[in-house]
Amino acid sequence: MIRRPIPLTNPSRAATATTRSSASAFDASTSAARSVASLGQPRQLIVNADDFGMSEAVNHAIIRAHREGVLTSASLMVTGAAAASAVRLAKENPRLAVGIHLVAVMGRSVLPQSEIPTLVDGAQNFSNNPTAAGLKYFFSPKSRREIRREIAAQFARFHETGLRLSHVDGHLHLHVHPVIFNEALKQAIRYGARRMRVPEEERHLALAFDRSNRAQKTFFTIQFGGLARYMKSKLHASGFTVPERVYGNLQSGQMNESYFLYMLDHLNAATNEIYFHPATYSADRSLDAHEQQCQIEFETLMSERVRERLAQANVRLTNYLEMEAPT
Numbered sequence: 001m002i003r004r005p006i007p008l009t010n011p012s013r014a015a016t017a018t019t020r021s022s023a024s025a026f027d028a029s030t031s032a033a034r035s036v037a038s039l040g041q042p043r044q045l046i047v048n049a050d051d052f053g054m055s056e057a058v059n060h061a062i063i064r065a066h067r068e069g070v071l072t073s074a075s076l077m078v079t080g081a082a083a084a085s086a087v088r089l090a091k092e093n094p095r096l097a098v099g100i101h102l103v104a105v106m107g108r109s110v111l112p113q114s115e116i117p118t119l120v121d122g123a124q125n126f127s128n129n130p131t132a133a134g135l136k137y138f139f140s141p142k143s144r145r146e147i148r149r150e151i152a153a154q155f156a157r158f159h160e161t162g163l164r165l166s167h168v169d170g171h172l173h174l175h176v177h178p179v180i181f182n183e184a185l186k187q188a189i190r191y192g193a194r195r196m197r198v199p200e201e202e203r204h205l206a207l208a209f210d211r212s213n214r215a216q217k218t219f220f221t222i223q224f225g226g227l228a229r230y231m232k233s234k235l236h237a238s239g240f241t242v243p244e245r246v247y248g249n250l251q252s253g254q255m256n257e258s259y260f261l262y263m264l265d266h267l268n269a270a271t272n273e274i275y276f277h278p279a280t281y282s283a284d285r286s287l288d289a290h291e292q293q294c295q296i297e298f299e300t301l302m303s304e305r306v307r308e309r310l311a312q313a314n315v316r317l318t319n320y321l322e323m324e325a326p327t
Helices: 011-016 025-035 056-068 083-092 130-139 141-160 171-176 178-190 203-209 214-237 257-265 289-301 304-312
Strands: 043-052 073-076 097-102 168-170 245-247 271-276 315-318
Touching (some): 043 056, 097 141, 097 171, 141 178, 171 214, 203 214, 203 257, 271 289
Parallel strands (some): 097 168
């Protein structure tokens, strides 16, 4: 992959660097949306980055994309290798809304193995198999008790950071698992959050953009559609506001500028989220396939074409804290 050079800034420089203008893309889009409000109620769009705290490369990308690009929100992995750095950067950039990215697979736990022996190994690593983990969390009474304790511990760890909890979502969307969801709902209420990601998007739009993986996209639409109905019913009953559409699941691993522009042209719901997994690396580093994709997603968030399309559209960038329920 040929990449344009993008300087890798350290956290303190990323947090204090002078941006292209004193107003962020967030503020500029808000003004633009107001100017076209007479054309109809602006559609709201949250632009979120998952995996905040996973690594310094991810942290650097998120802060740059927020300060210089179109990113408005991020989801923190409280046990990520660079979580402490992410918390510090978030406090230095208070316009970035930060939620919790619950980890129940492919990551580390807060609690030690002695407290959740059926969930993690001696290094506190969860299973790398989402299907096996999900089945265990559903059918094993002991694992159900342990995952509830772990989810509560992750919320407590987030609370200890002092950050305001913007929203709740999960690594690989495992927060939609009924056992995890119900505990997350309980803990979100306890810590004062009333926003949660519910992955639901239109299959026909995804296939019109890219017809590959048709069977998988169909399966995900059915699977997540059923879970979304269950989640939204309980969330609305508890006073939560959720985006009507969340984009990214059906294009996972292939998010890029073309897809972002396509979705901007096809937003129909009043409230929406699109999420990415950005990271940025030094120009001389050789990247593997996963790193290349993360770099592409970072560059998408920095895209001038995306900024121009947002300025032209009746879309208002927002975050979970400032999202308004449709009237």
